Amino acid sequence: MSEIIESVKNLSIGFNSQKGKQISILRNVSTNIKKGETVGIVGESGSGKSTLALAMMGYIKQGLFPLKGECLFKSEDLLKMSSRQLEKIRGRKIAMIPQNAGQALTPNLKIGYQIDEALKLHTDLNKRERDKKISELLNKVRLPSPETMAFRYPHELSGGQQQRVAVAMALAGKPDLLLLDEPTTGLDVTTQAHVLELLRFIAKDTGTSMIYVSHDLGAIAQVSDRIVVMYAGEIVLEGPARKILKEPIHPYTYGLLKSIPKLSLAGLPASMPGSQPQPGSINEGCSFYDRCNLATDNCKKNSPDLEHIKELDTNVRCFNYKELINQNNNLQTSITKKSNNSEANEVLKLKDVSISYAKQKFFDQLLNKISDQNPTVKDINIDIKKGETIALVGESGSGKSTILKSIAGLLKTKDGQIKFENDRILSSDLKMRNPNDLRAIQLIFQNPDESLNPNHTVEQILSQPLKLYFNLSGEELKKNIIDLLKKVRLGEFYMSRYPRQLSGGEKQRVAVARAFAAKPDIILCDEVTSALDVSVQAAVLNLLQQLKEDLGTTYVFVSHDLAVVRAISDRVAVLYQGRLCEIGPSQNVYKFPSHPYTEVLLGAVLEPDPDIKPKLVAEDIVEEKPPEKGCSFQGRCPRKIGDICNSKVPPWQIGENGNAIRCHINIEELASLQQ
Amino acid sequence: MESNLITEDKQKNKLEKVFEILKTMASRPSGLIGLSIVLFHIVLALISPYIAPYDYKAISPNTMLLAPSAEHWFGTDSLGRDVFTRTILGGRTALTVTFFGSLIALLWGGLLGIFCGLVGGKIDDVVMRVVDAFLSIPWILAMLLIVSLLGTSTEVLIPALGFFYGKGIVRVARAATHDVIAKDFIVSARARGHSNMSIIWNEIIPNVRDAILVEGAMRWSWMLLGFSSLSFLGFGVSPPTPDWGLMISNARGLMSFAYWSVIAPIVGLSSLIIGINLTADAFAKALGIDRSTKAPV
Incomplete structure (x- = not known):
């Protein structure tokens, strides 16, 4: 059992409505973050996941205030600290990586200078040591040529690179806990997969605990050891990632997983009726009652407590969770x-x-x-x-x-x-x-x-x-x-x-x-x-x-x-840099052989399944302009065969199952390469 | 029958909305004070001909420069006219001229600004440079020129003031239009094939109306000051029409021994300007437009 570094106890956060009523956004939330552990907090918009994450670094948005409970970081309550005390902890002990690094970086300061600022604030290194540290950090987040990168401005970097710089800045203070608020949401699929891979590597390499907040179960599945599912300001399910994703025993999580479209399934995902209740409109009884198909009269009157189930190592807030155990084969179905x-x-x-x-x-x-x-x-x-x-x-x-x-x-x-x-x-x-x-x-x-x-x-x-x-x-x-x-x-x-x-x-x-x-x-x-x-x-x-x-x-x-x-x-056309790469009936495009770009895209898709890891076959470089000659994908293609790709526009080839691919590699050869 | 019900329902909603905005405005002390001052002036302007104790143009050598008394509350001026009568009637002229002036300024400035913002391109460039050129002309000189050419009747003053105070509104309306023009609901209306007029009327005006109205309210108080300055210089309304600017101008030389004839019009003018300013600020806040964050144009 490793050491607990942050623990939230019975935390409620709320605001006063115009009519003077107290409305809570977070209700009675308790959870622990252990050392070296990555916890994913998942929920739909308005579920209170960001409010919880920010409270974990002692920050409460303007207009909100804690109603009760505490946030203990190494047995000190962050919510009771003065701003002076918090300054010493933020950045040095708890660091945050924002959603949109492009907006979080100062546009008129060079990357190196901005990381240097963080180092000056949080370490006692002298100038020369800091310079060395900067290139070390840039290297760690796998940015190309760290020496020149430090002299660049944020706008000269792509979205993925900016996010990496934000990670480097957060790591500058050697924090014990990293807070990530939707860090990959604005990024392209391939970039997202690369950034997640980097985060996983850093978690393992430095032993830092991470709190990963996202609405995307696919991303959460890739990084988390443990998952916390939020609904209407409450934790409804909490447990090991694999258990939550493979055998969800809360009807909300179950429905959520079913409503995610999956690459392996051709049909439409099942939808959940209704929408999340607004804060303040939650009456007595279970907050998921209106949308739940397991609901009974008991659920309407009494609200369930978070119950610990020993054999599954899971906490669940539901009276009827037993009905969902062993029902999970149904997760892989869809509406034809x-x-x-x-x-x-x-x-x-x-x-x-x-x-x-x-x-x-x-x-x-x-x-x-x-x-x-x-x-x-x-x-x-x-x-x-x-x-x-x-x-x-x-x-x-x-x-x-x-x-x-x-x-x-x-x-x-x-x-x-x-x-x-x-x-x-x-x-x-x-x-x-x-x-x-x-x-x-x-x-x-x-x-x-x-x-x-x-x-x-x-x-x-x-x-x-x-x-x-x-x-x-x-x-x-x-x-x-x-x-x-x-x-x-x-x-x-x-x-x-x-x-x-x-x-x-x-x-x-x-x-x-x-x-x-x-x-x-x-x-x-x-x-x-x-x-x-x-x-x-x-x-x-x-x-x-x-x-x-x-x-x-x-x-x-x-x-x-x-x-x-x-x-x-019914049919899919894949585009890269404004040129068609592949077009065909969708069931065939999603099968091999396919254009190398389609292969890269499909490989980077994040599925809400810890067993399906993204395959990273191409670099996540961002090309500003389409190439003047040759194949549009020449700059990033993992299967580039040589000069012909740079000079000649590839011909259309029609596969036996009806999809047309624009590539210099023979279509049968592509098929055997991709097996 | 049913469709009638709906329109009635909608109208009621609109009235309710206006009422709600007024309520929000009055909920701040500054808004309440502003609203009360403006309301007071408007009511006074409406009833002044009926409550005025004397004839505003009755000259009498017997009553020259009398100090305030029970008969003449605010005293009399150098021609023996009752200052109270002239002050309450003076507000009437000022309010009428500037109210209709602001309305004209709002209409032409707002519509031209919205149009320029929507069509953009070369038309926008040309119109905006012309507006800039006009902005660089000192308004008072231009007004003096117009007034000396066309006379000082209200028929001349209202459109002239309306024109000069509308220039600034053009820029505000254009900027407000630019804020909404890139939104998808405008793109959507364009893609459906609506005409420019229909887009302006249905999609843009409801979204820029608030900003333009607030700007218009501010212009109103400036125009009041401008109009009074013109009268003060002798280029506004002509005597013996009761007017604050004119009254201040006439009584200015006698200030050292007959201060009463200048104080009443000054209080009238400044309280109305302060009242309109406070109201405009409260109006902006009630509509959720924070004037402090936007640079005045």
């Missing part, structure tokens, strides 16, 4: 979706589309020369069939959203044509398109907070397209709005609400309803689920699938999340 009719006609064709963000220079305009020989998006050929869901996948900067915008007419194409229905060419200028074409193509955005006008009621939001396209008014308009709300499973009473009165999932449903109000043929979905919590994401995916089956709509679905794409799409 209807496959579409592959004989259908093509509804949208992209032919040799390229898009450039570069502005024509003045002299080029005079000489009438097109300067941009290397546009952001180039040579996109995709034929989209009626009623199918095609997904565009890639990391940030792959041009997937750019393509979507130009289909919607929001961005002009440089070359190529977009053909709609019977080979009619759509103008690349929105103003030149006829109203019926505008109606036929609708967009759903990533973040419903931004895509819904905050000063409109749901009724006003939904009436916009109905008035514009169908000239509805009065009684008929109202009837249509109610119908739309019904379609997205929202009641009539939502009409008079403002977006701020809705939860994230409800907002996205309204956005979906607005898109369907136009009775569109094609809906362009731009990362529609990435701003949502997992359980809500599953519900929105199921809704989209249901609507498609009912109405025969075609989706163009853009996402960075390969598992989500696997769940919803």
Whole structure:
């Protein structure tokens, strides 16, 4: 039994509402962090996980205050310390790594200087020793060429490198406890996998304890020894990582794991009904009662205590957990979706589309020369069939959203044509398109907070397209709005609400309803689920699938999340640097042989399973611009064969199962390499 | 029938909203004081013709420069006119001219600013440079020019003041529009194919309205000061119209022995300006716009 370095005892944190009522955000939380242990705190937004983590370093957000309980760090209560005392502990004993390192680093100071500041504050080393230490630290976090790296500014680094610098700064004071608040959330899949790998290495190498806060069970699964699951400000399940992920015995965790789309499963994940209760609205009884399918009358009246189960080494807050033991084979199931009719006609064709963000220079305009020989998006050929869901996948900067915008007419194409229905060419200028074409193509955005006008009621939001396209008014308009709300499973009473009165999932449903109000043929979905919590994401995916089956709509679905794409799409197009790498039916793209980039992407996906480790086959370098010649993936390809990759654009090869790959390596050879 | 119910419901909501904002404003002492002062002035302006004890233009050599007394509460001026009567009627002119002036400033400044913010590009560049050029002209000189060319009637003063005080609003409205223009709900409206007018009306105005209204309220108090300065210089309303600026100007030379004829209009003017300023600040806070964090343009 190793030493406990921090322990939280019966901690409650809350705030006073405007009506003077005391509302708690954390309720009676107790947990221990042992030396050298990595604890993952997981929960959906609003579950209190960040509040708990920050309280563990003695920090309470403005407006909040501790109601009762204590946070003991080496038997001293952090919550009772003066700010002077806390200064001595923060950075030196407990260090924090923020979510967005790009914002946490001072933009006008060099990396080396910023690490030096941390060293000056927390160690007694002299100048020369510190300089040595800086390159040591940069080496430790595996940044390339540490000597020159120290003289760079934060903006010269990629997101992953910035995060590494933040890790180096946190390690400068040799802390006993590292606090990580969603450290990989804003990063690309491959970068995320690399940073997690680094964190795991550091935990083992230095013996530092870590608290890893995340909403992402996939990331938590990779680093944690022990997992704490939070729901509505309470710990509902706590135990060894493997036990929690493989045999969850709390219905919330069970449902959460089921609602995560998995690479190995083709169908849609099951969704959980309802949403997390708001702080203050929690009545007596179990806080998960409304969403639980094991709930009994007892759960409504009495709230369960956190119970220790010796044989599983787990704490659980549920009366009926026994029903879940040995039921876990069900975790690997999904809802099968209807496959579409592959004989259908093509509804949208992209032919040799390229898009450039570069502005024509003045002299080029005079000489009438097109300067941009290397546009952001180039040579996109995709034929989209009626009623199918095609997904565009890639990391940030792959041009997937750019393509979507130009289909919607929001961005002009440089070359190529977009053909709609019977080979009619759509103008690349929105103003030149006829109203019926505008109606036929609708967009759903990533973040419903931004895509819904905050000063409109749901009724006003939904009436916009109905008035514009169908000239509805009065009684008929109202009837249509109610119908739309019904379609997205929202009641009539939502009409008079403002977006701020809705939860994230409800907002996205309204956005979906607005898109369907136009009775569109094609809906362009731009990362529609990435701003949502997992359980809500599953519900929105199921809704989209249901609507498609009912109405025969075609989706163009853009996402960075390969598992989500696997769940919803019929066909997948993989993009790198604005060039197509691979396209084919989704069940084949997710199988080998595939393009080396697809292989890298699939390898980096984090699954909520401690046994499936990501395979890191390529460096997580970030390329600013697509290469001028040759294969777009030449800079990072783990299977690069030589000069031909740099000089010649690879040909399309069609595999026997229907997926097309753009690579110089022969497709059979790729298959044998990837076995 | 049912749709009627809905619209009624909505209107009620809007009234309730206004009421709620007023309540929030009054919940701070400074807001309550500001609101009371402004309300007091407005009520006074409305009822002053009916309660004024004397005729504002009745000149009498017998009552020249009388000190305050039971008959003449604030005394009389050098022409024997009752200062109390002239002070309460003076607020009427000032409030009317500047209220309609601010309204004009809000309308043209706000709409032009929103339009420029939305269309951007070359039109925006040209319009904004013209506005900048106008901003560099000292307003008082330009006003003097206009007034000496077109006369000093309120029909000239209101639009002229409205024009000069609207320039600043253009920039505020444009900046507020830029804040919302990149949001997805505008992109979404564009992708649906709404016209620019429809986007301005439905999507932008509800989101920039608050910022522009607050700016307009601030401009109102500045305009009041500007209008009184014009009258003081003799380029505002013409005598014998009762006006604070004019009264201060006339009584200025007699200040050493007949201070009463200058104090009343000064108190009237400054209290109204302070009242409007306090109200505008409370209004901004009630709407959640913190003026202290945004640089005035």
